[in-house]
Amino acid sequence: MKKLFIVLGLAVAVGLVSYFCCYRHAMASVVAVTPDGTDAELAWLKHEFALTPAQYEKILALHRAYQPVCAGHCARYMAARQRLETLLKEQQGWSPDEGAALDEIARVRSECHQAMLRYAYTVAACMSPEEGRRYLQMIDTRLLSGEPADMMANPH
Amino acid sequence: MQTDEKLQQTLRVWQPSPSAAPDFNHAVWRRVAAEEDRGLSGVLARLGDWLVVQLPRPAYASALLLATALLGTAVARLEASHAREHYREQSARRYLDSIDPISMMESTPRSTR
Numbered sequence: 613m614k615k616l617f618i619v620l621g622l623a624v625a626v627g628l629v630s631y632f633c634c635y636r637h638a639m640a641s642v643v644a645v646t647p648d649g650t651d652a653e654l655a656w657l658k659h660e661f662a663l664t665p666a667q668y669e670k671i672l673a674l675h676r677a678y679q680p681v682c683a684g685h686c687a688r689y690m691a692a693r694q695r696l697e698t699l700l701k702e703q704q705g706w707s708p709d710e711g712a713a714l715d716e717i718a719r720v721r722s723e724c725h726q727a728m729l730r731y732a733y734t735v736a737a738c739m740s741p742e743e744g745r746r747y748l749q750m751i752d753t754r755l756l757s758g759e760p761a762d763m764m765a766n767p768h
Numbered sequence: 769m770q771t772d773e774k775l776q777q778t779l780r781v782w783q784p785s786p787s788a789a790p791d792f793n794h795a796v797w798r799r800v801a802a803e804e805d806r807g808l809s810g811v812l813a814r815l816g817d818w819l820v821v822q823l824p825r826p827a828y829a830s831a832l833l834l835a836t837a838l839l840g841t842a843v844a845r846l847e848a849s850h851a852r853e854h855y856r857e858q859s860a861r862r863y864l865d866s867i868d869p870i871s872m873m874e875s876t877p878r879s880t881r
Contacts, residue, residue, distance in 0.1 A: 615824035622829075623836040630840035638848030642855050653866055656859030678867065686869045693873075724870045731867060754864045754871065 661743040670738045678731045685724035692716040725755060 641659055654675060658668045696713035703710065732751040736744035789795070822828055865872040 613820055616820055619824050619829045619832060623832050626833050627836035627840040630837040631844040634841045634844035635848050638845060639851060642852060653859050653863035656856070657863055660856065660859070675867075682867060682869065689870050689873070721870055721874075724868070728868050750860065750864070754868060 661739055661747055663739065663743075667738050671735050674731065674734055674738070678727070681727055681731075682724070685720055685727065689717065689720045689724065692720055729755070 654668075654672060657663065657671065663671065692713060696710065696717060699707065699710050699713055729751070732748060736748045736751075738744075739747055823832065
């Protein structure tokens, strides 16, 4: 009986060790924070689109240059939304101010998407042609559907 | 006549006492064991005996260890595959949110409505 328990204990230990080793190995490419302190999504981009170090450096620079532009659009959009919300609460009927606020929201959204597309084309140009196409397909899906649900249908 | 009477008397008191078959006891125990084996308790008893006696032997023990190692590896690969897929989707979403926060803001209320 003692031998049986030893064998069973060993079996459980072997199973657990192989599980943890294999899981750790399989998840080695998944990083939450990059060693150089950049965002995890850029580390994912590097892995997902098989970027070379040179490509990654270019895209990192583009991303950092784009961030303030994007933040500016975001701030303008939030302000326009806030203005529209205030007008909707304060006014009981249609006013030209509401129309102007809606126009401003649409204008900021359009500018934001145009800037994003310019950024995306520049980023795609830094990638290999095939990966660039796949990247732009992801951007197009986002732009058209707003949700990234099926955009990763063609895994790398 | 005397002989007939003697014969008759002998026949009256004679009791046949056949000797048991040579493997009688063995056959009885075999049938008892067969009956026990038919029930669930018999199966469990045999399994218990096998576990205690056979499993610790090197051949079976090695097979068990190999099987658990393979099982652990297979389960880990399956879970890691799911986790990686989830990570890919989340990372794609985070990246796209970082370059297109307006769509994220506009889609969030729609999805929670």
